Amino acid sequence: MYEKDGEKYFIVDAHSHFWDASKENWVEGKEQFAKGWIDCFYGYHQLGPPETHWDWEKYLKVTPEDFERDMFVEGHVDHAIFQSTYLKEWYKEGFNTVEQNAQLLERWGDKLIVNGRFDPREGDAGLKQLEADAQKYKLKGVKLYTAEWNGDSRGYKLTDPEAYHFLQAAQDLGIKNIHVHKGPTIWPLDKDAFDVADVDHAATDFQGLNFIVEHVGLPRIEDFCFMAVQEPNVYAGLSVVIGGLMHARPKFFAKVMGELLFWVGEDKMTFGSDYNIWTPKWQVEGFVDWQMPDDDQFADYPRLTTASKKKILGLNAAKLYDIPVPQELQLPTSADEAMQPGEELVEDKAGAQA
Amino acid sequence: MSLEPAVWQALGTVLDPELDEPITDLDFVESCTVSPSGEVTVGLRLPTFFCAPNFSFLMVADAYDAVSAVPGVTGAVVSLADHHASAEINGGVAAHAGFVGSFEGEATAELDELRHTFLAKAALAGQDRLARPLVDEGVGPDELAGLTLADVPDSMELRRLRDRRMAIGLPYEDDAPLLIHPDGSRVTAAQVPLHLRRARLQRVGIETNGEYCKSLLKTRYSEEAKARA
Numbered sequence: 001m002y003e004k005d006g007e008k009y010f011i012v013d014a015h016s017h018f019w020d021a022s023k024e025n026w027v028e029g030k031e032q033f034a035k036g037w038i039d040c041f042y043g044y045h046q047l048g049p050p051e052t053h054w055d056w057e058k059y060l061k062v063t064p065e066d067f068e069r070d071m072f073v074e075g076h077v078d079h080a081i082f083q084s085t086y087l088k089e090w091y092k093e094g095f096n097t098v099e100q101n102a103q104l105l106e107r108w109g110d111k112l113i114v115n116g117r118f119d120p121r122e123g124d125a126g127l128k129q130l131e132a133d134a135q136k137y138k139l140k141g142v143k144l145y146t147a148e149w150n151g152d153s154r155g156y157k158l159t160d161p162e163a164y165h166f167l168q169a170a171q172d173l174g175i176k177n178i179h180v181h182k183g184p185t186i187w188p189l190d191k192d193a194f195d196v197a198d199v200d201h202a203a204t205d206f207q208g209l210n211f212i213v214e215h216v217g218l219p220r221i222e223d224f225c226f227m228a229v230q231e232p233n234v235y236a237g238l239s240v241v242i243g244g245l246m247h248a249r250p251k252f253f254a255k256v257m258g259e260l261l262f263w264v265g266e267d268k269m270t271f272g273s274d275y276n277i278w279t280p281k282w283q284v285e286g287f288v289d290w291q292m293p294d295d296d297q298f299a300d301y302p303r304l305t306t307a308s309k310k311k312i313l314g315l316n317a318a319k320l321y322d323i324p325v326p327q328e329l330q331l332p333t334s335a336d337e338a339m340q341p342g343e344e345l346v347e348d349k350a351g352a353q354a
Numbered sequence: 355m356s357l358e359p360a361v362w363q364a365l366g367t368v369l370d371p372e373l374d375e376p377i378t379d380l381d382f383v384e385s386c387t388v389s390p391s392g393e394v395t396v397g398l399r400l401p402t403f404f405c406a407p408n409f410s411f412l413m414v415a416d417a418y419d420a421v422s423a424v425p426g427v428t429g430a431v432v433s434l435a436d437h438h439a440s441a442e443i444n445g446g447v448a449a450h451a452g453f454v455g456s457f458e459g460e461a462t463a464e465l466d467e468l469r470h471t472f473l474a475k476a477a478l479a480g481q482d483r484l485a486r487p488l489v490d491e492g493v494g495p496d497e498l499a500g501l502t503l504a505d506v507p508d509s510m511e512l513r514r515l516r517d518r519r520m521a522i523g524l525p526y527e528d529d530a531p532l533l534i535h536p537d538g539s540r541v542t543a544a545q546v547p548l549h550l551r552r553a554r555l556q557r558v559g560i561e562t563n564g565e566y567c568k569s570l571l572k573t574r575y576s577e578e579a580k581a582r583a
Contacts, residue, residue: 036403036438043402043570052368056582091379092386154460184406190453192471193406219566226552249565255558261557296490297465 001055001329003078004288004311007306012317012330013273013280015073015179015239019096022061026189027092032091041277044240047248048278064104064278071112075273075280079323081258083143083179083214084117086292089150097205098133103138115141115179118170120162121150127169134173140321142175143214147183147193155186158198171208177320178202179237181214192222196227203231203277210320210336212270215240215293216260225263232339235320236264236291239272242283246290254293258301267334267339272291288354357388357426364420366455367580371469373564374476374518377417378563383569384435392428401433401570404515408437411423411466414447444583462533471523474536476532479560481533482553504528 002009021041042059063071071077071091082101086094094100101114116133119128133139156163158180170178186193196217203211214237217224228234241260245253258284260269271287273280288309292298304312316335318325365386366378377383377398382395385397396417400410418432439457446456450456454461484506501524506512519526524538533541533549541549573579 025555032403033438039574040404043573047569090538153461179362184404187460189408189457190463190465192408192468219563220559221562222556224551225555230540242564245562248569249562252558252562252565256562257556259558266458 001078001286002284004285007288007310007327009076009284009288009310009323010314010318011077011079011284012271012314012321012323012333013075013077013275014212014270014317014320015083015237016071016080016177016275016280017083017085017277018062018067019085019098019101019276020061020091020093021059021095022208023088023092025061025093027088027090030090035240037087037090044277047244048170049247049282052279052282052349059276064107067104068108070279070281071275072108075275077273077280077285079111079113079274079318079321080275081113081115081141081321083115083181085143085145085148086119087148089148090159098137100167101139113140113323114179115139115143116175116238117145118164118166119148119150120156122152122159123162124255126297127166130166130169132172134170134175139175141177141179142170143179143181145181145183147185149185153187154189155183155193157186158202161305163202166204167206167209167275177210177212178207179212180212182217192220194223195330198224199234200227200231201310203227203234207233207338210235211231212237212320213327214272216231221256221259225259228264228268230250230341234264234268235316235335236260236269236271237272239274240277241286242271242352243274243278246286248259248284254298254301254308257304258292259302261302261308263315265281265314266302266304266311269312270320271313311335357392357394357424358386360419360424361386361388361394361396361427364424365417368413368416368420370562370567371412371472372406373567374472374479375438375564377413380418380567382413383417390428392426393423394427394430396421396430396432396434398432399571399575400437401567402406404439405437407437407443407457407462408453408468409454410437410439411443411446412469415453416438416441418447442454442497470522473518474560475556475560477515477518478536478553479557480518480556482512482550483511484509484515484532485550485553489550491527495543498533499531499541499543500547501532502528503530503532507531 003010021038040344042056057190071080084098085096088094098116105112114137117140118130182194184193199211210233212235213224216236219321241256273283290304292301310331311333316333319335362564365383366376368377380400384399387395414434418430434440442456460464479504515527531540
């Protein structure tokens with residue numbers, strides 16, 4: 001919990017990792033990809049405040065003690081959700097597997113949720129694994145990285161027929177939260193890999209599932225917002241938005257927040273620190289202190305209230321994941337409730353004054 | 355006369371399709387040398403190892419075409435460094451293999467449609483760049499819906515918008531409406547507020563990506579990063 005100026009915030013970090021990018025874990029012959037991947041993350045890491053930067057070596061792999069300090073002791077996090085990303089083409093034991101994440105469950109089981117994953121290209125074996133994982137870890141969510149390499153394939157779409165089998169299976173298994181993370185590659189490679197049109201279709205066809213689009217579809221925030229306004233079961237995962245912009249590019253942070261508040265709404269935005277790309281402490285504290293600038297160019301964006309911040313920092317995700325929230329910290333949110341699309345926007349009838 | 359200024363000028367016409375900015379402004383051109391016999395060698399670099407291969411390919415191929423077309427240039431080698439698909443891209447461009455030929459089995463079409471999609475995004479963002487100052491001056495939806503490109507004072511932004519529209523077959527001449535839908539039809543007064551919301555969102559999207567890319571490039575090629583490598 002974080003307390004500031006007499007207000008108490010229940011913090012759910014809905015997008016965090018416990019990864020192993022150490023050199024010992026790099027697949028022989030694929031070292032440049034393993035290094036390229038973590039170097040890319042390290043580039044993002046350096047967009048945080050300088051005093052939060054780590055050495056590259058430390059960044060490769062943190063200890064359970066680091067995790068505990070950064071999340072629960074210093075980071076104000078009440079509950080964290082681990083997102084699994086396998087990348088076994090490059091990392092021998094995987095970058096960030098369910099098993100790795102689950103090691104920490106033994107120590108902090110009351111504060112951690114481990115999300116699973118699936119890869120539609122793994123066929124029946126993948127379906128069986130998903131079932132086993134769902135039972136073992138009582139999965140409520142999965143993370144899908146559509147740009148994951150698998151043999152000769154450089155990615156997939158949610159609308160691939162195989163992906164629909166897995167989404168159906170997930171729904172049948174009681175997994176209701178699908179975190180979608182787009183990356184730079186896809187099959188076929190001539191398409192825009194960041195396009196979220198496939199999420200649009202899947203969200204329409206699987207009304208019982210919530211689709212949390214991580215880093216709000218960046219670098220296609222416009223496609224994401226145009227889609228989210230029409231699909232009530234689509235959510236904005238703020239990982240990378242707060243971490244990558246709030247300190248490094250505050251003016252753009254304000255614009256992106258303004259756009260999200262207008263198109264998606266504060267009940268459908270969830271905080272994620274993306275640990276250990278960044279630590280949660282400065283993100284939580286900075287976000288609680290943050291206000292939309294008074295400058296004219298931001299004048300017609302919605303404002304964030306203390307209540308909006310409480311929802312975004314934890315209460316929305318708590319509702320999606322049925323995380324118990326102490327009575328005095330609760331607020332109503334429409335997250336996880338069936339709603340109508342933003343009809344006035346869809347039908348061109350309204351919108352802000354020009 | 356040295357060919358170098360003309361070669362740099364040619365490189366300045368090459369756009370990052372996602373960011374809608376010249377690769378020279380983005381600092382993506384790491385090196386450019388011209389031999390006495392007119393052989394040009396260009397080195398490109400990008401913000402991350404995993405920048406999307408299709409856009410990366412377009413920049414290398416467009417740079418090759420732009421440089422090759424400069425009078426006096428006898429040959430060109432354009433290579434992208436530090437990228438996960440450097441080998442495929444550099445080899446493919448040098449061999450004139452096209453995108454499908456460069457990524458055998460991974461791609462099913464050339465990149466015309468992708469390019470078109472991003473020019474359309476740029477053409478939408480450009481409407482915000484031109485209309486926003488008018489909105490700030492108090493010009494209302496009725497008047498905005500009636501404006502043509504001839505009514506907007508000449509500027510780099512206006513020329514950029516005309517170029518992008520021309521490239522994808524949208525109306526770009528003086529009588530073309532300032533505010534248009536993706537199919538080229540005029541935006542009505544009632545549609546103006548939401549249309550401008552969309553145009554601004556598009557601009558915020560492109561410009562935010564640009565900010566990320568510039569930050570990441572700067573970090574990637576900083577003194578500190580070089581010392582680590």
